[in-house]
Amino acid sequence: MQPNGLVLMKSNCVPVSLQDTPNVCSGNKQDAIVIWPKEEYAGRNELRYVNLDGGGQDVLDGLVPEEMAITRRTEAILALKSGQDSKGFYRAKRQAIWPEVWNKGPRKADKIVLESPDLRQWNISITEVYANCPGTKPGSSRIRCELNNENKGFYAWSKITLALGATSSSRIVLPLIQTSYVKDAGSTDTSIFPQPRAITVHAAPVAEQERARLRRQMKWADFQPTGFYLNPETSLTITASGIDTNRLKPEILVGTPALVHPDRRDEQMPAQLEASKPLKNGANTISSRLGGIIYIRYVKQAGQSRRPIAVSLGNTAQPFPLFRQGVTTDNQWKAMLRATKVPFAEQSGEHVIITGLAADAKIHAEKGQEQQALLSTYTDIIGAQDKKVFDDAYVFTKLVMLEQVRVAFGGDRFYHEMHKRSRSGPIQAADANVKHYFMTLAAQIAGKNLSGYFTKWGLKPEPRTLEEMSKYPLPTRDYTTVPVYGGR
Structure with missing residues (x-):
């Protein structure tokens, strides 16, 4: 089944002409279901800087690239017309541009965004904004007019006055981008994406507890990928079953890890994962203002055992690679x-x-x-960091195992007792017998079954050694985590 979602519509015309005769253009290119807002360059305009001595050429390239002219859908066709006060843009002078926007239908545009890149790169500033450009004011670093819920037949214009500061450039490329968003329009062909909407989720350790247990600086992720994306301000129904009475309830995370912007590689996107309300058995409804990739967090405390749960994502979840x-x-x-x-x-x-x-x-x-x-x-x-070949390790790494049992079981008295008993015991000729004798004698002095400790350290106790150590109670802590050499 093909899900519904937020469809990005963008104009295929050149917005700001900066020449005597304004350009008029219309139509849309249906594009990706993407982060909101997404900014698409819809052609370019070249703004010629004119020197005060009259040198320089006034006007601009306003051609629309051929690929921009393709119309794939017609949910909400936008048109954009722009004019300007004069052809030349003189330093220390002001000039107004006059964007005009239409929605020619047939559908309502849930959001229309008209914006420019950051104007500071050209030393251009906004000095005055008049009429319909909510979101932009004098001193703003870029033009951004955001209009909401505009029906077929909608028309708006605005006057934006710009001032040009000192610049060494004789040509300025100043795009205006017009983007419309239409909810609940067709989206990705789901038949190409094999990931299931019905997901069995196994509990993962709580990230902070696991970090502390492993004594790592960074945390493992305690959430799991789904292969689905939630469009902005779109409701998603999630059906869950198998959730127990544990206070740590499963939840949905929606957002995007820190990446460069898909369209402007010089800008970083914020790392943000928004958590839903805890899921309950049955139907749950969530939404996200910004949208993003969908993850599931289902965790367990140290020592807990939790059964898997079943989670099913509704049709508004958009599959992605x-x-x-x-x-x-x-x-x-x-x-x-x-x-x-x-x-x-x-x-x-x-x-x-x-x-x-x-x-x-x-x-x-x-x-x-x-x-x-x-x-x-x-x-x-x-x-690689966890893989240990102790035979090749630095000498003090090899000694950690011996130092941990010394610290854990009485300090120097532990080895004093071991040496005393070893001297009175039989001589061990073969290496296997030496290892067996050392491990069983250590367990005897400690009064603990140290089979797990020595196994973790790679000594590989033989069956006879394991049987001998099993006479003693299992320890209540993991002695491989005992800090030594001043560690904490």
Whole structure:
């Protein structure tokens, strides 16, 4: 079933002409289901800076690129006309531009945004705003007029006065971008995206508790990817079952990790994951003002056991490219990247979620990048720090195991007792016997079953050793976490 969602509509015309005869243009290009707001350049205009001595040429390139002229849908056709006071833009002088906006229908535009890039890059400032440009005022760094719920036949104009400061440029490219948003219009073809809407979710450890347990500086993510995107201000119905009475309820996270803006690579997007209300068994409804990628957080406390839950995402969730290690094929991945109308893509592997821009992922996929190999490389990188070959370790690393039992079981008295008993005991000739004797004697002196401790340290106790140590009670703490050498 094809979901409904927020459809971005953008004008295919050149907004600001900066010449004597205003351009008039109309039509829309249906584009991606994307972050809100998304800014699309709809052509360009060249603003010639004119020197006071009369040198320089006045006017501008106002051509619309051919690909901008394609009309794919006609939900809310916008038209934009612009004029200006004069052809020349003199330094230290002011000039007004006059944008005019129409909605020619047939549908209402839920939001219309008319905006420019940051004007400070050209040393242009806004000195006056008159009429219909909510969101822009004198001193604003860019033009941004935001109009809401405008029906067919809507018309608005505004006057925006600009001043040009000192500049060494003789040509200024000043685009105006007009974007319309229409809710509940058709979106991505879901048949190309294999990820299921019905998801079985297993509980993950609470991120902060796991960080403390592993003594890491950074936290593991305690949320799981779904491969779906929620459009801004769109309601999503989520059906859940199997939720127990534990106070840690599952929840939905919606947002976008910190990435560059899909259209302006010199700008960073904020890292933001907005949590829903706790999910309950049955139907749940959520929405997000900004929209974003959908994740599920379902956690358990240390030592807890929680059964899996079932979560089903409604049809307003928009699928986007998700490569699941061991599940998705490279051909499926490439097909999703070619079809997606969401500008993001994710790869999910063991202990790693890679979130990036779909356009970049597509470039590498088309060049033959193998995603399985990529995720395996990340797994190796993440595991490299935890992978321990103690035979090759630095000498003080090798001594940590011996120091931990000394600290945990009485300090120097522990080894005094071990040396005393060793001297009175039989001589151990073979290495295997030496290891067996050391581990069982340590367990005897400590009065604890240290099989888990020595196993974690890589000593690999033999069955006879495990049987001997099993005579003693299991410890109530993990002695491999005992700090030594001044650690905490």
